[in-house]
Amino acid sequence: DIQMTQSPSSVSASVGDRVTITCRASLGSVTWLVWYQQRPGKAPKFLMSSASGSQSGVPSRFSASASGTEFILTISSLQPEDFATYYCQQADRLPLTFGGGTEVELK
Amino acid sequence: EVQLVESGGGLVQRGGSLRLSCAASGFSFSSYWMHWVRQTPGKGLEWVANIKQNGDEKHYVESVKGRFIISRDNAQNSLFLQMNSVRAEDTAVYYCARDPGDNGDGWYYFDNWGQGTLVSVSS
Numbered sequence: 001d002i003q004m005t006q007s008p009s010s011v012s013a014s015v016g017d018r019v020t021i022t023c024r025a026s027l028g029s030v031t032w033l034v035w036y037q038q039r040p041g042k043a044p045k046f047l048m049s050s051a052s053g054s055q056s057g058v059p060s061r062f063s064a065s066a067s068g069t070e071f072i073l074t075i076s077s078l079q080p081e082d083f084a085t086y087y088c089q090q091a092d093r094l095p096l097t098f099g100g101g102t103e104v105e106l107k
Numbered sequence: 108e109v110q111l112v113e114s115g116g117g118l119v120q121r122g123g124s125l126r127l128s129c130a131a132s133g134f135s136f137s138s139y140w141m142h143w144v145r146q147t148p149g150k151g152l153e154w155v156a157n158i159k160q161n162g163d164e165k166h167y168v169e170s171v172k173g174r175f176i177i178s179r180d181n182a183q184n185s186l187f188l189q190m191n192s193v194r195a196e197d198t199a200v201y202y203c204a205r206d207p208g209d210n211g212d213g214w215y216y217f218d219n220w221g222q223g224t225l226v227s228v229s230s
Binding site for chain 1: 142151152153154157166168169202214215216217218219220221222223
C-alpha cells in the first residue's frame with residue numbers, strides 16, 4: 001500500500017498568514033493527489049487535485065502543486081473559515097490512502 | 108444538488124452484522140462509481156470499498172475483505188455496505204462518497220460526501 005505522510009500535523013496561524021501543507025508518498029511514482037478540507041463535525045470536502053492546481057468554487061487563495069515526490073497545498077492568506085483539518089489522498093492506485101491530516105488552528 | 112444520506116449505523120456487538128445504506132439524489136446515480144470511506148479518531152480517514160456503475164466490479168481494503176460487502180441498487184439510487192463479523196477496529200464514522208468519474212473508469216477520489224453514520228462495535 002502507498003503510505004502518505006503529511007506535515008506538519010498541526011499548525012498555529014493567524015488570519016492573513018500564508019500556510020503551506022506538504023504531503024509525500026512512500027512510492028515516488030504517485031502522480032494523482034487530491035486535497036480535502038474537514039471542518040469540525042462535518043464530512044470532508046473536496047478542495048482540489050494537484051493536477052488541476054485550483055477548483056471551481058474554491059477560493060483562489062487555495063492552490064495545489066507538486067514538486068518531485070512532494071505535493072503542496074498552499075493557503076495564501078488564511079481566512080477565519082479556513083481553520084480546519086486538511087487531508088491529502090493518493091488517487092493513483094488501490095487501496096486509496098490518506099495522509100494523517102494537518103490541523104490548522106488559530107494562533 | 109448532489110445529496111448523499113447515510114443510515115443504518117448504531118451499536119453492534121463484536122462478531123455481529125450491520126447494514127449501512129446511502130440514499131443518493133441530485134445526480135444520475137447509475138453513472139458513477141461509489142465508495143465507502145470511514146474515519147476514526149485514531150486512524151484518521153480510511154477508504155473501505157468501491158463499486159462500479161453497474162455493480163460488476165468491486166474492490167475492498169484488505170482489512171475488510173471477506174467480511175464486508177458493497178452493493179448498489181441503481182433503480183433505488185442506493186448504495187449499501189453489509190458489515191459482517193465486525194471487530195472493535197471497525198468502530199468509525201462511515202461515509203458514502205461519490206467518485207467523479209462518470210465515463211466508465213473511476214477517478215479514485217471523492218467529490219461529494221454524505222454526512223456519515225456512526226458504527227460502534229462493543230465487546
